[in-house]
Amino acid sequence: xxxxxxxxxxxxxxxxxxxxxxxxxxxxxxxxxxxxxxxxxxxxxxxxxxxxxxxxxxxxxxxxxxxxxxxxxxxxxxxxxxxxxxxxxxxxxxxxxxxxxxxxxxxxxxxxxxxxxxxxxxxxxxxxxxxxxxxxxxxxxxxxxxxxxxxxxxxxxxxxxxxxxxxxxxxxxxxxxxxxxxxxxxxxxxxxxxxxxxxxxxxxxxxxxxxxxxxxxxxxxxxxxxxxxxxxxxxxxxxxxxxxxxxx
Amino acid sequence: xxxxxxxxxxxxxxxxxxxxxxxxxxxxxxxxxxxxxxxxxxxxxxxxxxxxxxxxxxxxxxxxxxxxxxxxxxxxxxxxxxxxxxxxxxxx
Numbered sequence: 567x568x569x570x571x572x573x574x575x576x577x578x579x580x581x582x583x584x585x586x587x588x589x590x591x592x593x594x595x596x597x598x599x600x601x602x603x604x605x606x607x608x609x610x611x612x613x614x615x616x617x618x619x620x621x622x623x624x625x626x627x628x629x630x631x632x633x634x635x636x637x638x639x640x641x642x643x644x645x646x647x648x649x650x651x652x653x654x655x656x657x658x659x660x661x662x663x664x665x666x667x668x669x670x671x672x673x674x675x676x677x678x679x680x681x682x683x684x685x686x687x688x689x690x691x692x693x694x695x696x697x698x699x700x701x702x703x704x705x706x707x708x709x710x711x712x713x714x715x716x717x718x719x720x721x722x723x724x725x726x727x728x729x730x731x732x733x734x735x736x737x738x739x740x741x742x743x744x745x746x747x748x749x750x751x752x753x754x755x756x757x758x759x760x761x762x763x764x765x766x767x768x769x770x771x772x773x774x775x776x777x778x779x780x781x782x783x784x785x786x787x788x789x790x791x792x793x794x795x796x797x798x799x800x801x802x803x804x805x806x807x808x809x810x811x812x813x814x
Numbered sequence: 815x816x817x818x819x820x821x822x823x824x825x826x827x828x829x830x831x832x833x834x835x836x837x838x839x840x841x842x843x844x845x846x847x848x849x850x851x852x853x854x855x856x857x858x859x860x861x862x863x864x865x866x867x868x869x870x871x872x873x874x875x876x877x878x879x880x881x882x883x884x885x886x887x888x889x890x891x892x893x894x895x896x897x898x899x900x901x902x903x904x905x906x
Binding site: 708709710711714743744745747748749751752754755 | 832833865868869871872873874875883884885886889
């Protein structure tokens with residue numbers, strides 16, 4: 567709860583609480599996610615805008631074996647309760663499966679060690695077509711200088727392959743959280759262009775949220791916003807300007 | 815113990831050296847103001863060095879074995895613009 571307050575004060579408008587399930591241990595059951603309303607009686611307002619913060623729930627599956635993926639297909643009732651599903655593949659085959667057939671929103675890439683597999687273009691392109699984004703953890707770069715080197719080198723190789731379809735993720739302690747603009751600047755370090763770096767924190771994350779909602783709803787999601795009606799006077803003003811131009 | 819102005823400058827230079835090496839540490843950074851109470855400061859750097867400085871500050875995790883975090887509130891090429899925080903603006 568402490569971390570969430572820090573997030574809000576720093577300027578994030580939507581936060582996803584992550585549950586990690588590791589399949590190496592036996593008999594892991596998918597638990598029901600903690601509902602956000604249990605944590606906060608009323609969600610506080612984001613600094614700078616007048617909207618309330620959105621808190622989503624997210625599940626990360628650490629898969630090291632193809633049989634673990636069966637869980638995703640088995641439509642356990644608890645999986646549907648999560649807004650975003652992410653998968654963390656440990657082998658090349660699983661990476662391929664995750665990009666091409668698995669029903670997830672994000673593929674997490676481990677940055678703290680030398681990757682056991684190289685990224686290949688075909689599965690990455692297929693993932694992008696399906697709307698799946700890749701994700702990097704940036705907290706190791708803050709903790710330790712060896713981790714920093716690995717993080718940066720893995721991030722750069724990821725950027726080169728996936729053309730910038732990346733979003734970022736932080737870890738547990740409040741002191742290790744960084745504001746959205748700071749993380750966008752880190753994107754510049756990793757080789758993204760400025761607009762891509764900002765998108766990594768804003769547009770891509772929102773796209774992932776919508777992808778999660780699409781997955782829940784079975785065909786598609788369209789967001790509509792009410793537009794105020796145009797006043798009649800505005801329409802008559804336009805021809806007048808046009809007249810002025812032709813006369814001049 | 816809160817750092818004073820000189821220690822703060824040392825902190826910034828250390829962050830630059832850790833991330834960008836000697837070339838980064840040589841980047842001319844000025845501390846224009848520093849408030850010990852709120853631990854906030856205004857820094858000035860050449861515009862080509864902004865990315866280096868900002869990333870170095872973001873990734874700084876430890877100083878003298880104590881955990882720390884930098885939060886960049888505003889960046890602007892004009893000093894006057896710092897009086898109004900553009901991140902607080904609301905789009906209706």
